[in-house]
Amino acid sequence: MALEVVGAAGRDSLRAVLAGAAVSPRGRPVRAVDTCAAHLAWLGAVRSPEPAVGCLIGGPDGADGEATAQAVTGLMAVHGRDRGVPRRLGLDAVSVATGVVAAQGVLAALIARSRGRDVRGVEVSALDAGLFLLNHHVTIATSGGDFPPHESGPAPGPPFATADGRWVEVEALSPEHWMAFWGRLGVVRKDIVGRAWLPYVLRYLAGRCALPAELHEATRRSTLAELRGAAESSGVALCPLRTETPVNGGPEAAPPWTISPHPEMPGAAPPAFSASRPVADDAPLSGLRVVEATSRMQGPLAGLLLRMLGAEVVKVEPPGGDFGRGSRPLAGTTGAAYLAYNRGKSVVEIDYKSPAGRAEIADLAATADVFLHNWRPGRAGKLGLDAGSLRRRNPRLVYAGASGWGGEPEPPSPIAGDYLVQAYAGCGERLNPPGEPPFPTRATIVDATGGLLACEGVLAGLYLRERTGRGSAVETSLLAGARALRAAAPENLLGWDVLDGPLETVDGHLVVDAPDPAARRRLQQACGLDAGATGAVAAERIADRLRELPAAVWEERLRDAGVPAARVCADPRELPDDPRVKGRLESVNGDCWAPGAPWRFTSNR
Secondary structure, eight states: OEEOOOOOOOOTTTTTTTEEEEEOOOOOHHHHHHHHHHHHHHOOEEEOOOOOOOEEEEEEEGGTTTHHHHHHTTHHHHHHHHGSOOOOOSOOOHHHHHHHHHHHHHHHHHHHHHTOOOOOOOEEHHHHHHHTTTTTHHHHTSSOSSSSOOOSSSSEOOEOOTTOOOOEEOOSSSHHHHHHHHHHHHHHOHHHHHHHHHHHTTTTSSSOOOOOOHHHHHTTSHHHHHOOOOOHEEEEEEEHHHHHHHOOOOOOOSSSEEEEEEEOTTTTTOSSSOOOOOOOOSTTTTEEEEEEEEEEOHHHHHHHHHTTTTOOOEEOTTTTTGGGGOOSSSEEEEEEEEHHHHTOOEEEOOOTTSHHHHHHHHHHHHHSSEEEEEOOHHHHHHTTSSHHHHHOOOOOOOEEEEEEEEEOSOOSSOOOOOOHHHHHHOOOOOSSTSSSOOOSSSOOHHHHHHHHHHHOOOOOOOOHHHHHSOOEEEEHHHHHHHHHHHOOOOGGGTOOOOOOEEEEEESSSSOHHHHHHSHHHHHHHHOOOTTTHHHHHHHHHHHHHHHTSOOOHHHHHHHTTTTTTEEEOOOOGGGGGOGGGTTTTEETTTTTTEEOOSEEEOOOO
C-alpha cells in the first residue's frame, strides 16, 4: 500500500480530506489491502503507481490470512465458547480490522508529516489488528481467576425463538426492565428470572451465556408481535435476526463515517489553546489533546487508539467514576475490562447533569483538539455540548460522535448494543455455516469495529484540519461497523466444507488456508495422500489424517509445503506465552496483558 499527497483540499466535505492524494494498493492480504484502499478512496485518494508514504500490511510466518489470524489471536476460541469448541467466523473480521488499522496508520503518518515529523511509512499486521477485536477478552483472561463465576442454566443464551418461526435478540439495560419483560411473558418465578440476569449481563465480557430453559419456552409460546409488545411495555429492546442484504445498494455502499467541516464564523473567538502545544516525542499525535466522554467499548476503544498514537486523552467520568473501574474480574484493584479500554488515560469526574458540570466539560473542550462522545442521538444538544455549541469557542475542534444506529431512518430501538446491531445488519447469516440459524457471534466484533472506525474518522478530521485550519464534525456508528463486516463475507465460504473450519489433531485444533484446488492438492501431498481424490471425499481424508499428529507438527509440516496453517489458540490466557504473538502484547501494571499499539512507524533516519 502506498500513498502520495499532492495538491490542495477539494470542495466535497468528505473527499476533501485526501483530495490530491494517490493510493497504490497491491499485495496480500487482499481483503485488508482493498479495505484500506477503499477507505482512503472515500476520503478522496485516487490510484497512482508512485508511492510516497508506504503502508506495509502483513503478518509473521503466513499468519496474515483471515483463517490463520482468527486461529492465532483466539478469535475462534471466543466465537466457539458457547459450544465448547473453536469455530471460524464466516466474516473476514480480522481483514476488515487490519484494513482500517492500516488506514489509521496512513492518516496518522500524514498528520505527523504535516507537523514536520520524519515519517516515511507505517507497518501493520493481521495479528495486531485481530487482537484488538479481543481487547477485553485478553485482559480478562490474563488477569487470573475464572470468569464468569457461574452459569445459570443448561439452555443457551439469546437469541430466542418465537412461536411463528423467527429468532430475536433482546437487550435490557436494567434488572427491573428484565424482570418486567419476562413477567409479561408469563415467567412468574422471579428466582429463575433473577438468576439469569447476571449471566445475561456478563455475556459481553464472558463471550458465552447459558440461561434457564423456562425463558426459551416462554418466547416459543409467543409470536414476534407479542414479544415486541412485551418489550415495548417493559423498556426492553428487541430486534429480529435479519438475513436480507441491507438497503442502499449493498452492505457497505456508503462510507462508514461522515466528516463535515465547521462553517467559517467571522468574528469567532480564537482557540483558547496554543496551536504549537509542545511535542513530547515522535508519536504522530504527540502534543494533541482528546477529551473523551464515553462508556462501554466503542467510544473508549477509539480514545485508547488515539492515546496509543501519542495524544493526551482526558476521560470524563461521572462522580464516583465509571462503573467498570470496580467491576469484576479485577486485574489488581481495577476492573480488567475497564483497563482494556481506558489504560493510560487521565480521568476527571464531572457531573455533566448539572449546569456547573456541563460548563466544566465545555471548558475542557475549549482546550482540546478532539472531543469524543458516544451519547445517544439528541443528548449532546440537550446538554448544550453539541458540535455547534463547542465550535463557537474552539473552531479547530474535531467533534466526534460514535453512535449506535448512525443516521438509520428507522432504527429498531433507541438502544444499540453489539448483538442488536449484528441482528439488524444481518451479520449472522454469513457468520455461520449454511443450515445453521443466523446467530450473532458473542465476540463483540461490532463494538470493536465501531471503535476502530471512530478512531479512523477522528484521524481524517485531524488531517483535514492540518490542510484547512478548520475543525469538523465526525460521525460514525456501530451499524456502519456491522455493515462493513457484513460486506466482508468471503465467496469461498458460501459452500463451507470440513476444511474451512478448525480441524481436530491429537492435542488440539488446526486451521489450514487452502481456498483453491492447487492449494488443496499441496495439502493432500503434505498429508501423504493420493491427490486423485477431490471434493468432500478428499476433505474428509485430510481431516482424518490430521487427527494422527499434534497440531504443532502439522503447522510446521504444512507451512514447509507452502500451505498456510496455524494452531488454534484454545483460550486467550495462552497468548502471553505464545511465541507467535511475542511483542504484540503489553503488560498493564503487571496485573494483566493487553494488545499493544498496532502500528510501527518508520522514518528516513
